[in-house]
Amino acid sequence: MLILGSEEGPVSHVVAKHRIAIYSQDGLGLGHLRRNTVISQHLLETDKDATILLITDSPVAPFFKLPHGMDFIKLPSIHKPAPGRWEPTHLGVSGLNLLQLRTNILCSTFVSYRPDLLLVDHMPAGANGELLPAIEALKQAHSGCRVVLGLRDILDARKVIKTRWELDGAYDVLRHHFDRVLIYGSSHVFDTARVYDLPAPPGGIHYCGYVANAGPVQPKEKIRRSLGVDGQRLVFVSAGGGADSQFLMRSYLRAVRLLGARADFTTLMAVGVNAPASIYRELEEEASGLPVRLIRHVEDSLSHLAAADMVVCMAGYNTLSEVLHLRDKALVVPRSGPSAEQRIRAGLFARRGLIDALDPSDVSPESLAQRLLADLQRNDYPASDRTFETQGARRASNHLLELIQ
DSSP states (O other): OEEOOSTTOOEEOOOOSEEEEEEEOOSSOSHHHHHHHHHHHHHHHHOTTEEEEEEEOOTTTTOSOOOTTEEEEEOOOEEEEETTEEEESSOOSOHHHHHHHHHHHHHHHHHHHOOSEEEEESOTTOGGGTHHHHHHHHHHHOTTOEEEEEEESOOSOHHHHHHHHHHHTHHHHHHHHOSEEEEESOTTTOOHHHHTTOOOOTTOEEEOOOBOOOOOOOOHHHHHHHTTOOSSEEEEEEOTTOTTOHHHHHHHHHHHHHHGGGOOEEEEEEOOTTSOHHHHHHHHHHTTTSSEEEESOOSOHHHHHHHOSEEEEOOOHHHHHHHHHTTOOEEEOOOOSSOSHHHHHHHHHHHTTSOEEOOGGGOOHHHHHHHHHHHHHOOSOSOOOTTOOOBHHHHHHHHHHHHHO
């Protein structure tokens, strides 16, 4: 048998004792890919007898380096223009045709691969309910497979999720087909199970702490030297995948231009791999003449976060988990919508003194410039918060392996 997906290329390998499949739907950003890759790394380091197949529809999958023993299948991409509504991202077919295609791929993959464990990310029934037929087919082919739901801390506003899950039948799927729920967060910060009225499966609901990439970090001086930052403060501006980063990026560039000589710092701006090429070109023009270095993305984002004097970012789960794991000072502008997820997270973290946050409705070049200068001078945050734990990947891995070992 050949195990593919590692940087070393195909290698001869014995058949793995434990097969794990991960369903990861994420047509907008990189958050789900990042979490599942980090958790998979811990799984494979802990269980040398495991192999992992990631099933994802991200347009840039797998994006992150996959650990040895892990491979992926790419589903045709979809995006969500409104709650409960899904459309093809690239293929010129109807939504119904694409749903059938994705469902068929999932069914045949599960039946052929026969995983001992299926980790479902975010949506119990999958997009448009596509996962339910596949889970039923898997249970018929391999009745011993355990099925686990993994959820980030905040999904959306309570009313939106409860209405959507009831319409999609997600609560019934969770009751009848899942063995355990893992929440990648802390009940002390946000009680996910209570807010969304999650039914407890036989294996219970477990809070794992936040899943952050805790990989090695290069020396701060090395990163700053590579950027040509000598004796100046460094601000790192990041918006994750970048599919909706243009508001923050444009506002920031206009704030730096407004500051003029007062902008006595260098900025590294990672626009994001999902940002449209036209937006990147516009931002390049906007950055002309400013002390700003514009790039698509950085390979080692963790080291660049650690090297910065301050981070300006959106309120995505992964970005903030890594920022707070490193105890970076961050000025956060959450996504305005359509989901309330980022606004809720930014508000919670700001009230705990972990970040500074600007509501997107209050953002202008003037307000951002003022807050940027003020935050660079502050040394009173992030606050020490023992309830905010970032060992979620290790704990999630332990819970998953407990089911199959």
